[in-house]
Amino acid sequence: MNERLPTMLMSVLAIGVALLYIPMLVMIGYSFNASPLVGIWGGFSTHWYRELVRNDQLITAAWLSLRIGFVAATAAMVLGTLAAIALVRFKKFRGRLMLTAMVNAPLVMPEIITGITQLLLLISMLHLFGWPHRGFLTIVLAHVAFCTAYVTVTVQSRLGTADRSLEEAAMDLGSGPVRAFLDTTLPIIAPALASGWLLSFTLSLDDLVISSFVSGPGASTLPMVIFSKVKLGVSPDINALATLIIATVGAGVLIAGVLMRRADQQRLRDLQLAAQ
Amino acid sequence: MGPGVLAKFQLARHRRWLIIAPPLLFLLVFFLIPFGFALTISFAQTAIRVPPYTDVFSMDAHHHLHVAAHLDNYRYLVTDKVYALSYLYSLKTAFFSTLICLLIGYPMAYGISRTSRSTQSILLLIIILPFWTSFLLRVYALEGIIRENGLLNQALLWLGLIREPLKLMHTTTAVYLGIIYSYLPFMVLPLFATLEKLDRTLLEASADLGSPPWRAFLDVTLPLSMPGVIAGSMLVFIPAIGEFVIPTLLGGADNLMIGRVLWDEFFGNRDWPVASAVAVAFLVLLVGPIAIYQHYHSKELEAHA
Numbered sequence: 190m191n192e193r194l195p196t197m198l199m200s201v202l203a204i205g206v207a208l209l210y211i212p213m214l215v216m217i218g219y220s221f222n223a224s225p226l227v228g229i230w231g232g233f234s235t236h237w238y239r240e241l242v243r244n245d246q247l248i249t250a251a252w253l254s255l256r257i258g259f260v261a262a263t264a265a266m267v268l269g270t271l272a273a274i275a276l277v278r279f280k281k282f283r284g285r286l287m288l289t290a291m292v293n294a295p296l297v298m299p300e301i302i303t304g305i306t307q308l309l310l311l312i313s314m315l316h317l318f319g320w321p322h323r324g325f326l327t328i329v330l331a332h333v334a335f336c337t338a339y340v341t342v343t344v345q346s347r348l349g350t351a352d353r354s355l356e357e358a359a360m361d362l363g364s365g366p367v368r369a370f371l372d373t374t375l376p377i378i379a380p381a382l383a384s385g386w387l388l389s390f391t392l393s394l395d396d397l398v399i400s401s402f403v404s405g406p407g408a409s410t411l412p413m414v415i416f417s418k419v420k421l422g423v424s425p426d427i428n429a430l431a432t433l434i435i436a437t438v439g440a441g442v443l444i445a446g447v448l449m450r451r452a453d454q455q456r457l458r459d460l461q462l463a464a465q
Numbered sequence: 466m467g468p469g470v471l472a473k474f475q476l477a478r479h480r481r482w483l484i485i486a487p488p489l490l491f492l493l494v495f496f497l498i499p500f501g502f503a504l505t506i507s508f509a510q511t512a513i514r515v516p517p518y519t520d521v522f523s524m525d526a527h528h529h530l531h532v533a534a535h536l537d538n539y540r541y542l543v544t545d546k547v548y549a550l551s552y553l554y555s556l557k558t559a560f561f562s563t564l565i566c567l568l569i570g571y572p573m574a575y576g577i578s579r580t581s582r583s584t585q586s587i588l589l590l591i592i593i594l595p596f597w598t599s600f601l602l603r604v605y606a607l608e609g610i611i612r613e614n615g616l617l618n619q620a621l622l623w624l625g626l627i628r629e630p631l632k633l634m635h636t637t638t639a640v641y642l643g644i645i646y647s648y649l650p651f652m653v654l655p656l657f658a659t660l661e662k663l664d665r666t667l668l669e670a671s672a673d674l675g676s677p678p679w680r681a682f683l684d685v686t687l688p689l690s691m692p693g694v695i696a697g698s699m700l701v702f703i704p705a706i707g708e709f710v711i712p713t714l715l716g717g718a719d720n721l722m723i724g725r726v727l728w729d730e731f732f733g734n735r736d737w738p739v740a741s742a743v744a745v746a747f748l749v750l751l752v753g754p755i756a757i758y759q760h761y762h763s764k765e766l767e768a769h770a
Contacts (some may be wrong), residue, residue, distance in 0.1 A: 195579055198576035201572040205653075206592070206647070209646070212606035213606050213608055215616050216609055229614075240642075261521050268491055271493075274489070282481065284489050287489070289494040292492070293756075297699075297756055299703070300705065301707050305740060305741070309502040310495070310502050333491070333495070334496045341488075352709050395600050397601055400770075402731075404559055420713070425681070427602070434599055435598050442594055446586075
């Protein structure tokens with residue numbers, strides 16, 4: 190085998206990873222900069238973090254985004270799982286093609302188009318029924334629509350590979366189909382539900398474009414506030430906020446990684462015990 | 466089959482709708498029907514009222530339905546060059562940034578696939594981690610690097626490679642950098658998934674038969690990794706083409722991508738009928754072909770499997 194090839198591949202890999210991380214590391218560095226000017230190091234300071242805690246606008250927006258993310262992810266997890274069960278388990282039903290299209294389309298739909306069309310619907314609904322007023326509820330509804338698609342795709346693949354014999358055994362032992370599903374298959378697909386929820390939560394928390402269209406006065410989500418601040422120029426407290434987000438996500442991913450590794454090792458041990 | 470069993474069977478068929486109906490109805494109302502509204506409003510005219518457009522369908526006192534459909538908006542799309550140009554510009558930008566992502570992402574994915582299992586999972590974690598943080602904040606972080614007094618210019622000045630700071634912010638280069646930086650992980654992951662499954666013995670066979678490594682790459686590795694190339698390219702191309710945040714924050718006034726034009730039409734000019742027409746045209750011209758391609762492509766894959 191050619192010896193130079195792996196060296197070349199590894200250098201591109203190292204450079205690529207460095208390029209992904211340098212901007213974030215620099216941002217973390219600047220969040221501790223005493224000087225508000227980019228490019229000038231004024232010494233170490235936690236000034237911007239104190240500033241951040243006192244910024245009511247950012248905190249209100251963050252709280253709104255977290256609530257929207259929680260409700261939207263939970264609703265999307267339920268609807269997306271139902272859609273996945275329908276598509277995997279029921280081979281023929283009226284509307285199957287439509288449901289397939291509707292859970293795949295959001296994945297290829299530019300956000301800006303989803304945002305505009307949903308706003309037009311909400312405006313027309315408000316005009317006709319006097320409901321819903323734009324704000325928390327309309328953002329949640331819009332987010333559930335695209336998050337459901339991601340949950341369905343995630344759960345679908347897990348459900349497709351799940352062994353049905355356990356469920357059939359439970360039914361042979363007298364369980365109803367719903368009970369059998371809840372007792373046997375649900376625990377198997379639970380990790381997919383969890384990752385679907387997390388993915389939805391992240392996507393909802395991160396969404397700027399769709400929220401900007403469907404939100405109303407007084408309901409500014411965190412990305413909307415960040416966007417308007419960033420558009421105006423440098424705002425060092427955003428560096429501090431970004432550092433907190435990166436630290437939280439990093440810790441979360443690390444913990445999840447360790448837990449998954451442990452679960453894998455446990456499974457391996459169980460298999461070895463079972464084989465003996 | 467006795468009548469009791471049949472009744473039970475039909476009951477089960479009805480009960481299925483308890484599972485099918487909620488997602489079907491929700492997506493129908495909040496995803497599909499909105500497109501109907503956009504289509505309808507694209508035939509309306511702007512008006513100074515709430516909502517700011519004329520009714521396409523209206524009922525008079527005698528319960529007769531009136532249809533007032535105007536084609537003006539579509540005529541406007543064809544005559545005003547801005548729209549055609551921004552479509553083409555978005556296509557071009559998305560195409561070249563996808564290509565560059567592929568050129569950087571392929572060796573990265575290939576490199577990861579050559580490491581040990583445990584290193585692989587750590588490297589994948591490192592690649593995916595930025596995705597879980599905020600997209601908007603990553604674009605902002607890039608701004609900190611490429612701005613006039615940013616790290617890149619400081620480093621180049623210090624090295625003596627340039628005499629004056631480069632102007633990168635609000636240029637086309639910045640838009641490309643932004644898209645590549647944001648979407649590179651989407652290219653690496655599917656590429657890795659196919660390269661990892663690659664049968665190494667094929668490469669050995671090719672070497673035994675006298676192929677130089679580059680030849681083996683072209684004959685074996687590249688064709689076998691095509692599914693990953695296509696999947697990764699789609700994941701970069703699709704969000705890049707409708708991108709709004711990156712051209713707005715990093716680009717200049719001439720980086721008119723279609724997402725930005727739509728936004729301005731909607732929030733700036735408040736011309737909702739024209740914005741709807743742009744959205745409908747965008748959907749037909751760009752999203753439609755991608756959806757059709759994916760539909761047939763997945764059928765093809767199923768046929769092979």
